[in-house]
Amino acid sequence: xxxxxxxxxxxxxxxxxxxxxxxxxxxxxxxxxxxxxxxxxxxxxxxxxxxxxxxxxxxxxxxxxxxxxxxxxxxxxxxxxxxxxxxxxxxxxxxxxxxxxxxxxxxxxxxxxxxxxxxxxxxxxxxxxxxxxxxxxxxxxxxxxxxxxx
Numbered sequence: 218x219x220x221x222x223x224x225x226x227x228x229x230x231x232x233x234x235x236x237x238x239x240x241x242x243x244x245x246x247x248x249x250x251x252x253x254x255x256x257x258x259x260x261x262x263x264x265x266x267x268x269x270x271x272x273x274x275x276x277x278x279x280x281x282x283x284x285x286x287x288x289x290x291x292x293x294x295x296x297x298x299x300x301x302x303x304x305x306x307x308x309x310x311x312x313x314x315x316x317x318x319x320x321x322x323x324x325x326x327x328x329x330x331x332x333x334x335x336x337x338x339x340x341x342x343x344x345x346x347x348x349x350x351x352x353x354x355x356x357x358x359x360x361x362x363x364x365x366x367x
Contacts, residue, residue: 223283229314233363234287238321239306240355242329246301248339252332253298259335262303266328266335267294270307273327274320281323287313289320294328301349305329306358312365318357325355 244252252262259265271292278286291310296303307324309317329352333340340350 221283223285224315226285226314231312231314231365233310233361233365234313234315234317235308235310235359235361236316236318236321237306237308237358238318238325238356239304239358240325240329241302241304241353242332243302243349243351243353244336245340245349248336249298249301249303251339252303252336257335258338262332262335263296266296266305266331269331270294270305270324270328274307274309274324277320277323281319284319285313285315287311287315287317287320289317292324294324303329303332305332316360316362318360322355322357326352329355 251257255261271294274289274292278284289309289311293308295306305325305328307321307328309320309324311317333350340347342348
């Protein structure tokens with residue numbers, strides 16, 4: 218049986234941390250149009266997905282068992298569009314002993330799942346399947362770590 222433990226960060230200094238993560242959800246072109254034109258029956262997709270991302274960032278230690286609780290100081294959620302996808306980018310900032318990339322990744326993941334939930338009605342085929350819908354390319358784009366100066 219293996220030993221599981223949270224990494225000891227007691228001796229680490231508090232520094233400025235920032236991480237940006239991104240990911241895409243591939244959708245039918247008509248679904249992307251509906252999102253952009255505000256025609257999704259469940260409501261404003263960007264607003265709901267933004268709130269979901271922020272909540273996910275704040276709750277990352279409750280979702281990932283070995284992740285430290287971090288005093289998050291800022292979360293920014295951005296959306297960009299292609300003809301058949303929505304891309305979500307989440308930037309998380311904190312002053313902490315450990316990085317915020319897991320928070321950024323969790324925020325992106327939950328935002329993308331929220332989009333899927335809000336548009337699934339438009340994505341299903343005749344058999345109730347999702348032949349076009351895919352969440353892809355979730356990754357950390359960048360990390361920043363620097364001392365805090367007065």
